[in-house]
Amino acid sequence: MSVLSLAASRTFRGVSLKIPRMLFSLLPNDGYSITNLHSKRISWPQSHGANTTRLLSSQPLNQKIPKVATWEPVPEDQLPPPAHIPADLVDKLERLALVDFRTKQGLACLEEAIRFADQLHVVDTTGVEPMDSVLEDRVLYLREDAVMEGDCAEKLLQLSKSTVEEYFVAPPGNIPLPKREERTAMLKNSEF
Amino acid sequence: MAASCVAASELLNNIKQISVLCPKASYAVRAVSTSSPQCHAQLPQRARSAPQQLVGVVGLEIHAQINSSTKLFSGAPVRFSAPPNSLVSFFDASLPGTLPVLNKRCVEAAVMTGLALNCAINRKSLFDRKHYFYADLPAGYQITQQRLPIAVDGVLTYSLLGGKKRNQVMRKNVTIKQIQLEQDSGKSLHDDVRSQTLIDLNRAGVGLMELVMEPDMSCGEEAAAAVRELQLILQALGTCQGNMSEGQLRVDANVSVHRPGEPLGVRTEVKNINSIRYLARAIDYEIQRQIDVLQRGGTVQNETRAYDSKSGETLPMRDKEGLQDYRFMPEPNLPPLILYEDNASLPTGIDACQVVVVQKIKEGLPELPSVKRDRLVQTYGILPEHSFTLVNEDGLVDYFEAVLKTTKKEPRKVIGWVTNELLGHLKQEDMSVCQSPISPSALAELLELQETGHISSSVAKQVFQKMWRSPGKTALQITQEQDLGLVSDTAQLHSICQKVVDSHPDEVHAIRSGNKKVLNKLMGLVQKETKGRADPVLVRAILQKKTS
Numbered sequence: 001m002s003v004l005s006l007a008a009s010r011t012f013r014g015v016s017l018k019i020p021r022m023l024f025s026l027l028p029n030d031g032y033s034i035t036n037l038h039s040k041r042i043s044w045p046q047s048h049g050a051n052t053t054r055l056l057s058s059q060p061l062n063q064k065i066p067k068v069a070t071w072e073p074v075p076e077d078q079l080p081p082p083a084h085i086p087a088d089l090v091d092k093l094e095r096l097a098l099v100d101f102r103t104k105q106g107l108a109c110l111e112e113a114i115r116f117a118d119q120l121h122v123v124d125t126t127g128v129e130p131m132d133s134v135l136e137d138r139v140l141y142l143r144e145d146a147v148m149e150g151d152c153a154e155k156l157l158q159l160s161k162s163t164v165e166e167y168f169v170a171p172p173g174n175i176p177l178p179k180r181e182e183r184t185a186m187l188k189n190s191e192f
Numbered sequence: 193m194a195a196s197c198v199a200a201s202e203l204l205n206n207i208k209q210i211s212v213l214c215p216k217a218s219y220a221v222r223a224v225s226t227s228s229p230q231c232h233a234q235l236p237q238r239a240r241s242a243p244q245q246l247v248g249v250v251g252l253e254i255h256a257q258i259n260s261s262t263k264l265f266s267g268a269p270v271r272f273s274a275p276p277n278s279l280v281s282f283f284d285a286s287l288p289g290t291l292p293v294l295n296k297r298c299v300e301a302a303v304m305t306g307l308a309l310n311c312a313i314n315r316k317s318l319f320d321r322k323h324y325f326y327a328d329l330p331a332g333y334q335i336t337q338q339r340l341p342i343a344v345d346g347v348l349t350y351s352l353l354g355g356k357k358r359n360q361v362m363r364k365n366v367t368i369k370q371i372q373l374e375q376d377s378g379k380s381l382h383d384d385v386r387s388q389t390l391i392d393l394n395r396a397g398v399g400l401m402e403l404v405m406e407p408d409m410s411c412g413e414e415a416a417a418a419v420r421e422l423q424l425i426l427q428a429l430g431t432c433q434g435n436m437s438e439g440q441l442r443v444d445a446n447v448s449v450h451r452p453g454e455p456l457g458v459r460t461e462v463k464n465i466n467s468i469r470y471l472a473r474a475i476d477y478e479i480q481r482q483i484d485v486l487q488r489g490g491t492v493q494n495e496t497r498a499y500d501s502k503s504g505e506t507l508p509m510r511d512k513e514g515l516q517d518y519r520f521m522p523e524p525n526l527p528p529l530i531l532y533e534d535n536a537s538l539p540t541g542i543d544a545c546q547v548v549v550v551q552k553i554k555e556g557l558p559e560l561p562s563v564k565r566d567r568l569v570q571t572y573g574i575l576p577e578h579s580f581t582l583v584n585e586d587g588l589v590d591y592f593e594a595v596l597k598t599t600k601k602e603p604r605k606v607i608g609w610v611t612n613e614l615l616g617h618l619k620q621e622d623m624s625v626c627q628s629p630i631s632p633s634a635l636a637e638l639l640e641l642q643e644t645g646h647i648s649s650s651v652a653k654q655v656f657q658k659m660w661r662s663p664g665k666t667a668l669q670i671t672q673e674q675d676l677g678l679v680s681d682t683a684q685l686h687s688i689c690q691k692v693v694d695s696h697p698d699e700v701h702a703i704r705s706g707n708k709k710v711l712n713k714l715m716g717l718v719q720k721e722t723k724g725r726a727d728p729v730l731v732r733a734i735l736q737k738k739t740s
Contacts, residue, residue, distance in 0.1 A: 092517075133522055133523075133524055135524075135527040137527070139546065140526060140528065141546070142296035142547075143267065143295050143296060144296060145260050145261045146261065149282070150284070151279075152281075153275070153276070156282075156285050164388075167276050167390035168327075168390070170327035170389040171388065171389065172383075172388060172389050
């Protein structure tokens, strides 16, 4: 935890950096989350805390945002009721991710991830301007309009399984995923 | 490639058809106009008398390819009809590890276009990812500006020619909701025989300006006039070449019908429109189709329809099933795009190559078509509708002004020659102004011959025809060779007039009993006799004397 706190040079940046990482690894919920419930659990030297203006934000720093990262367990009763994932949504997610996860283990993993993220609902963000990106204060580099690259058809076409003359070859249109029932039957026979 | 060739040849056909249908079609607005009862239904007088009539409501989404040397986020070249996949960087092919690098020229083009359309330019704008899966979009998402676009809230002012003679200029406005920067996709060629799709990524990543127009239009003619005006503005700015057949300007129309005062009806989106004339036709067809559906008691489906230029119909596209979820998300690889109002607002120490200053672009704006038209009307005293003709035709203003430089003929007399004779001939042979076999100075010489009384106006037209067919010969040469000079030999004219008077006693009697108009008939007969070469002033005087 102290490593996480040190990494958070700005409190809210720490928030947006760390949570996705946890979601990715689908860590089990340890009951701890980042909140702004005015906890004074960790005090930080004032000189660091003052360095929290957002250059490109249209508003001055919101009072609600703590000057330093704070950590506090969120009791289960403060969370919204657990989300149920309807079969149609599983279908859609599988289609978008091109990953099949409708096994008992897969669904449990997804539900746990959602439950973990549910803690964010407890954070009061009214009036806080969302960040666009953790890079929002960086200068966007602008390139001069001069040709630098692009003449590499041969190299690119080599990467493709199927080509005709200098074209890539793709199947005609999008291939629709099989219907849910058909997929269930297919999955039964697969190793997953 | 094959598809684009087809589109191009189709366009050539259109141009020919336009000139065949209306040989005097001297401006695009008229050329694209179609009979559209819906359009006029919204005129205030009619609307009051028939409040229950269904009228069309049209909004447009326009994709304009930015005229730049390289793509929006990569240094690969932008060129039409290059060998497939020869203009593709690793980023355009979305190879792992590549990142977008924004092209400054594209930003400046969007700002310039925004300024020309009276938009508010956002000091800060954001990039987003719009996800969909298609083989010509290798990343699986398009980088666009959904949340905060570069320019918002503009107005495009365009004009329609109305009234019985179609010579009344009616000014109209359409609100530009926003202009956003985004990437173009690649091209798919569908090979149905072998059931495969060939992918060319040359266009993938080319910079686009998407212009979203509010549904302020009511028929195809208005939409066509608005798009034509936009095309002229983009071409004047140089931010987009605006060639619809090459896909540099792509127009999708949102069409619905309702009764004025009631909420808008269910809309359809009409795609696959590749010329301004088809735009007008597709919209008018779609409005009529929806009116028919409603009048039969049916309901209009919210769907995407494609325009088939062969049948003139719009047909449902089976492409999308239901509402598509694009899963918009902020583009994590691009921080916000910041623009600066003027040099004074630049942060200290910033690299001058790295900033886009709105004020500087504003100062560099060229003369816009509407300003040019007003200038032409004021400077030369020509009619407003003539200024439309001049500005609508690429290069015609320069031609007109070049003619004026070398002739003393009044601009108001020259304009007819340029917009009728010259443009009529050009249209008939499907040529552009710069291909004209008659140069501005050659036309000026011809007009000078007429102006100084060497040839009559009808002979001048004959000489023009001959000059057209034998380029290089001057008007004077043709006049002398063919003996077309004005006959002002009084004795010769006297004898011709005498012959006419002698052979038409009834007419002479009518004139003598007070019907002076009949004199014109005799004048015509004399001109016929002299093949239009007689000096009309002299002839009139002689005839008056002989019939008094």
